[in-house]
Amino acid sequence: MSFIPIYTNFLIGKYSTCVISLICYAHIKIYIRVRFPVLYHLYAYILVFLFYITITICYLRDYYKTKKALQWWHYRQSMRLFQEAESIRDGLLQESFIIRRHLEILSRDNAEIPQEYLIKIDNWHQSLTKLSDRLFPECLPHHLPLAIEFLLEKWLESYPQIKFDILLPTNWPMEAAECSLVILTILDELLRITMSQNSEPTLIYVRLKQKKNISVLTVQIYYKNVVLICYSLLTEVLHLSESFKLLTSGKCFFQTKKYSISYLFCW
Numbered sequence: 559m560s561f562i563p564i565y566t567n568f569l570i571g572k573y574s575t576c577v578i579s580l581i582c583y584a585h586i587k588i589y590i591r592v593r594f595p596v597l598y599h600l601y602a603y604i605l606v607f608l609f610y611i612t613i614t615i616c617y618l619r620d621y622y623k624t625k626k627a628l629q630w631w632h633y634r635q636s637m638r639l640f641q642e643a644e645s646i647r648d649g650l651l652q653e654s655f656i657i658r659r660h661l662e663i664l665s666r667d668n669a670e671i672p673q674e675y676l677i678k679i680d681n682w683h684q685s686l687t688k689l690s691d692r693l694f695p696e697c698l699p700h701h702l703p704l705a706i707e708f709l710l711e712k713w714l715e716s717y718p719q720i721k722f723d724i725l726l727p728t729n730w731p732m733e734a735a736e737c738s739l740v741i742l743t744i745l746d747e748l749l750r751i752t753m754s755q756n757s758e759p760t761l762i763y764v765r766l767k768q769k770k771n772i773s774v775l776t777v778q779i780y781y782k783n784v785v786l787i788c789y790s791l792l793t794e795v796l797h798l799s800e801s802f803k804l805l806t807s808g809k810c811f812f813q814t815k816k817y818s819i820s821y822l823f824c825w
Contacts, residue, residue, distance in 0.1 A: 701730055762778070763776070776820070780818045
């Protein structure tokens, strides 16, 4: 029984400006219609216009608050991943290296240590390194091009039949860690979306550059056959674009040609 008034109070509290404007609009409309019937239509149009302006302002305010909240949340998650990755590098990786050195010293002292133990330690060390890099690449806070290069190496190994044309700058200004992580995640997700389609690309061109204060990541994907944009691809690309714009306050463009699709990320 108490749900309806609680829910009503919630709506009025959240959209109080819009609700009050609607009530005022209704009362003023009735008053003008009774007292000034000649000017009723003119005032009605003006009030309708003001009402829609108020609604738009309310919507933009809520959108801005939601955008700021999501950016804050992503920042917190990025810092958590960064701390976890640093904890692995400073803790487990260092310990595995020490264990490996102790085993090598024992083996030089003619102690019988099976070679498989050394191999297992090496595999463990490599697995921890890959895990920490997946959580947060070590070079990411300082050098985005190098992080992109390491990311693309994984795709080169997984798809040797696809040619990658990569053009990355050697120097890059330091950016916020959470922003760099977004760029890296967007690129990785874009490649995942591309590879999940029925048609496999023949060439993937990746270019990163900066002009004045604007950074631009260009990804061009070329196909052997004519490009056909399916609904699932379009939906995922639009979601990816909106996520990028929301988290970086940047812009995203994509263009299709006969044998290629081009993506442009600006921030």
